[in-house]
Amino acid sequence: MPARKIVVTSGKGGVGKTTVCCNLGVQLAQRGSRVVVADMDFGLNNADVALGVENRALYDILDAVEGRCRPKQALVQHPRCPQLYVLPSGRTLERYISPQAVRLVLDSLASQFDYILIDSPAGIEEGFHRAAACAEEALLVTTPHISALRDADRVAGMLKSYKFTRVGLVVNRVRKDLFRRGETLSPAAIADLLRLPLAGVVAEEDKVQLENVVYRSRAFRALAEACERGTAGRLA
Numbered sequence: 489m490p491a492r493k494i495v496v497t498s499g500k501g502g503v504g505k506t507t508v509c510c511n512l513g514v515q516l517a518q519r520g521s522r523v524v525v526a527d528m529d530f531g532l533n534n535a536d537v538a539l540g541v542e543n544r545a546l547y548d549i550l551d552a553v554e555g556r557c558r559p560k561q562a563l564v565q566h567p568r569c570p571q572l573y574v575l576p577s578g579r580t581l582e583r584y585i586s587p588q589a590v591r592l593v594l595d596s597l598a599s600q601f602d603y604i605l606i607d608s609p610a611g612i613e614e615g616f617h618r619a620a621a622c623a624e625e626a627l628l629v630t631t632p633h634i635s636a637l638r639d640a641d642r643v644a645g646m647l648k649s650y651k652f653t654r655v656g657l658v659v660n661r662v663r664k665d666l667f668r669r670g671e672t673l674s675p676a677a678i679a680d681l682l683r684l685p686l687a688g689v690v691a692e693e694d695k696v697q698l699e700n701v702v703y704r705s706r707a708f709r710a711l712a713e714a715c716e717r718g719t720a721g722r723l724a
């Protein structure tokens with residue numbers, strides 16, 4: 489079976505797309521899947537930095553798109569998690585890159601992997617559409633803050649036009665004390681508001697150092713299990 493391609497998206501910036509994408513990738517890989525984290529936040533290369541492999545990259549996704557290397561050559565294997573590969577984003581976004589061109593690169597990798605997780609840029613412009621056009625499933629990340637929810641609602645509407653097979657919600661940076669005091673909505677209430685099934689809930693961590701969170705987070709393991717079971721998101 490070709491890899492399941494899942495885009496991790498949000499609308500609002502800084503809510504935890506890259507954190508969710510990378511941690512989910514590590515968990516799936518540790519559980520035996522072959523995983524690519526494809527960074528489609530062109531120009532900002534975050535995923536390779538988050539996973540600590542930025543110095544190992546020889547090529548990037550743009551090199552593969554523009555034929556300077558084969559797609560597989562652009563992959564960077566994670567040193568501590570050998571089933572996990574990162575496809576770093578291009579270092580620049582000076583020229584137009586079509587969704588079809590990127591899709592071809594990902595499709596050519598699909599037969600050798602179980603999951604391709606696509607980290608998308610903030611916003612709802614070209615980069616969002618390019619990332620969404622490459623996937624069949626989507627995870628929408630939001631925090632409980634009002635400004636993030638407003639953007640998540642807009643993106644949830646836009647995701648409908650992509651006819652994903654599944655769309656699930658991840659609520660990140662949740663603080664139980666705040667929603668118990670009624671200062672923020674609970675994850676369940678946020679899922680109701682956005683009319684999306686809750687795929688994962690991640691607590692606010694004192695210090696998110698990805699390499700640490702990765703290896704001990706129950707929240708991300710639960711999200712990985714939900715993805716494997718196919719319950720991370722409702723069938724569209």
Ligand SMILES: Nc1ncnc2c1ncn2[C@@H]1O[C@H](COP(=O)(O)OP(=O)(O)OP(=O)(O)O)[C@@H](O)[C@H]1O
Pocket residue numbers: 498500501502503504505506507508529534608609610660661662690691692693694695696697
């Ligand atoms: N659960 C969490 N608890 C505490 N800090 C977090 C949590 N999740 C993410 N962060 C921190 O928030 C910041 C933004 O996270 P991240 O880069 O994953 O967001 P993003 O949505 O990918 O941002 P961008 O839109 O810029 O790509 C990072 O410094 C990250 O460490």
Ligand SMILES: [Mg+2]
Pocket residue numbers: 505506507529534607608
């Ligand atoms: Mg990011």
